[in-house]
Amino acid sequence: CLLHHARHLHSKYVPVPLSMQQYLEFGQKKCEKKSFQFLNDEIPIRLAHIMREFEDLPKELLTMKSVKLVRSWYDLSFKEVQSFAEKDPDDTKVLAEFSVAIQNILNRHSYVVETMAQGVIEMEDTYGMDDKISERIQYFLDRFYMNRISIRMLLTQHAALFGNITNHPRRIGHIDPNCDVIECVSNAFKAARQICEHYHMQAPELDVITADGSKLSNFVYVPGHIEHILFEVFKNAMRAVVEYHRDKLELPKLQIIVAKGKQDLTIKLSDQGGGVPYQDQDKLFQYMYSTAPRPQYTGQESPLAGYMDIDRVTHDNGSRSFRAGYGYGLPLSRLYARYFQGDLVVSSMEGHGTDVYLYLKVNSSEANECLPIYNTTTSRMYEAEKVVSDWSSSTNWNQSIRTYSTT
């Protein structure tokens, strides 16, 4: 079929990662024709790469109706962007149609994360889950959601720059050339505290320390990404503190330290919420390992339960709402951090508390998009048997009854 052929053609082209600096320069030029032309090539390429990767997923997952639905959205959006390939970039009518198409695509893909999560649940309910499948799905979802973040960055930048959305005065699309990190901290804290107070009737206070406040200026970043990440980690920290100090009158404060060096702008959040055992720290970033109740639950459990159960949605008109989530908050936050070559690292002390480090690139020319590309190595990742450890591990003893080999 033609669509299939077109997609395979596109996955032979490599996506072009942009740096934060390029996004900024692109946005400052404000040339709609240039943006149109770039997106016209780039969006189909990025879509094609991830659509190709879908094909390597286990059949058990691909046959789930939610997964089919997600794929149908990608097919449709691919076709829609493709239809602009031959159109005249000098025709203002074409540019206007393109903006409408972009908005349609953004809307169509609003619930991709939830729908894919639902697909994973459907598969788990039908076939069960094992370590090998969960590892493959983890690998795929990290790449799939990173791809989605990157496509939405391109699309929302175009929409913000050339649409009729009124923008923040300082911002170039969603990028703030003078991003106020302390303001991001404060916004995320207030949003998380609201939720925490709503469900727990109390929330810890916050102390903010800046190594040298005057140095924090001239930082180019997407404030929305920082706020999204911090909102997630604040919720987790608050829940830990509230639950660990359940019957106490006073809660130990949360602490934020912000430091800006030559390479990194680092934001550390410390809580005294009792910490996470070392063995469980990796699980915080696993999609298939959520202690959160499933979203269709009807019980009275706290929506902060699990390591994340509520997701803040920023609607296109700028308003915000909350919806039930799937415990994907931390893995997604780490993707947002890694998207521009940063990272999100948890370092915990069981019996005391947890530190979370958010690393961001100071230099906008080094903040390059991190894009998954599909190649032969990728397909091998899906074929490979689970790697068998060649280190003895006493933790396995807990999981299986020990047997003596008689052969």
Ligand code: W6P
């Ligand atoms: C915890 C577990 C956690 C995850 C992420 C951020 C903070 C915290 N605190 O106890």
